[in-house]
Structure formats: structure tokens, C-alpha cells
Amino acid sequence: KSILYSNHGYQESELDSLPYVPKFKFTTATVIKNSYSAYNNYLTIDKGTKDSIDVDFGVISSKGVVGIIDNVSKNYARVLSVLNTKSRINAELKKTNHFGSLKWDGKSPEVVQLIDIPKQAEIKIGDTIVTGGLSTIFPKGIPIGSVQSFNLDETGNYFILDVRLFNDMTNLGNVHVIENINAKEILSLEPTDE
Known part of the structure; x- marks a missing residue:
């Protein structure tokens, strides 16, 4: 809000009267199982459909992306880890x-690995990689890691x-589950025959 106040000349009362619709809801969960040495790794968290x-x-996690929930029961959920060859983010x-x-x-x-980056991109070792926001799963800008090396x-x-992960995927305790409040509406507009 303070950026809008100073950069665009809005008065605080004007902005406060605008409706605010949150796009994402966050729920804290505890990791109760975590694999990281297999080819396709998963985590289990202690939140499910009842939550x-x-x-x-x-x-x-507080350091960055962990994965995407791919299965859920009443009390638990399974997370497709970023350390899974089926994962795409x-x-x-x-x-x-x-x-x-x-x-x-x-x-x-x-x-x-981050693939399909056009060769026109200027890349340096140490550059930060974040979520792109071109899906309904993660908001834009969640940290992932830093560039360790790159080749055509x-x-x-x-x-x-x-990309060297900011997260230590071998040592995860509490995580945060992200729900995009508008995901169903957005997905309903996308073609289903492609």
C-alpha cells in the first residue's frame, strides 16, 4: 500500500475503501515423512481434506519451493517433491x-535443472531462480535457488x-501449503482439448 500512496498519489482512505480479495491462502503443516534418495521422491504432511x-x-518452506500435492486423504497429503523426475514447475x-x-x-x-531458457537470456552464476507465476499453483517470486552452472x-x-536449491530437502520440518483461491475459475477458462 505504501508504494501506491507515494508513487501514485492515492490517499490512504481511498485505498482502504477498495475491496481486497486475497489470491492465496496459506496453511502450516508438519512433514511426517520425506524421501530424497530415490529417483521419484515424495513427502507426507499432516494436513488433509479436513483442513x-x-x-x-x-x-x-521458509526458504523456498518444496513441491506440489498430488494425493490427499482426510488427515494427510502426499507431496510430489521437487526431487522427483515427474515434477515440473x-x-x-x-x-x-x-x-x-x-x-x-x-x-x-x-x-x-531449469530447462528451456532462451539463449538470448543473460545468465550469470549466482543468479536467483524463483517461481514464474504462470500456473495456478505457486505465486510469482517464491525462491527456488541460485544458478550453479549453465550450458546450451x-x-x-x-x-x-x-540450480542449487535454497531448501535443504533432506531436512524439512514445517512447511506451508498454498491454495490459489481463484484456481478453479482460472482453469475453467483454459481450453481442455489441447
Whole structure:
């Protein structure tokens, strides 16, 4: 709000009268099971449908992205970890907004890969990678990690980046489940025949 006050000349009373519709709801959960040494890893958390948790909700920690809920029961939910070869998350270079898909090659639990970054992107070792916001699962700007190395793919048109995770995926306690309040409405507008 303070940015709107100073940059756009709004009066505080004008902004306070505007309706505020939250886009995301956060629920804290505890990790009760976590695998990270397999090829396809999962976590289990202690929140389920009784807590309004559902599939396709994002899961983060205080340091960054953890994964996406792919199965849920009354009291628990299973999280498809970023350390799962089936995982795909929209992510981008924070400084340029060039985006691609975050995936895992099944090797180190500390490093994931960001693919399909166009070769026009200016990349430096240490650049921050964040969620891209081009899905209904994660808000834009959630931290993921930093660029450890990068190379062009076999086509020569796109970079593959090795990204060192900010999260220690081998040591997760409390996490936060993210629900996009508007996800169903947004998804209802997208074509289903593609």
C-alpha cells in the first residue's frame, strides 16, 4: 500500500475503501515423512481434506519451493517433491523474467535443472531462480535457488541451468501449503482439448 500512496498519489482512505480479495491462502503443516534418495521422491504432511487441502496445492518452506500435492486423504497429503523426475514447475530468472520448466535429473538432492531458457537470456552464476507465476499453483517470486552452472542444450537454442536449491530437502520440518483461491475459475477458462 505504501508504494501506491507515494508513487501514485492515492490517499490512504481511498485505498482502504477498495475491496481486497486475497489470491492465496496459506496453511502450516508438519512433514511426517520425506524421501530424497530415490529417483521419484515424495513427502507426507499432516494436513488433509479436513483442513481444506487438495491436490495441485503448492508446498513451500521458509526458504523456498518444496513441491506440489498430488494425493490427499482426510488427515494427510502426499507431496510430489521437487526431487522427483515427474515434477515440473514453472520458474524464471528473477532479474530478467525469462522462464522455463524446473525439473530434476535424479542425481543430487541439492541441485535441480531449469530447462528451456532462451539463449538470448543473460545468465550469470549466482543468479536467483524463483517461481514464474504462470500456473495456478505457486505465486510469482517464491525462491527456488541460485544458478550453479549453465550450458546450451543439443539444439543450441536453449540453456539448461543447474540450480542449487535454497531448501535443504533432506531436512524439512514445517512447511506451508498454498491454495490459489481463484484456481478453479482460472482453469475453467483454459481450453481442455489441447
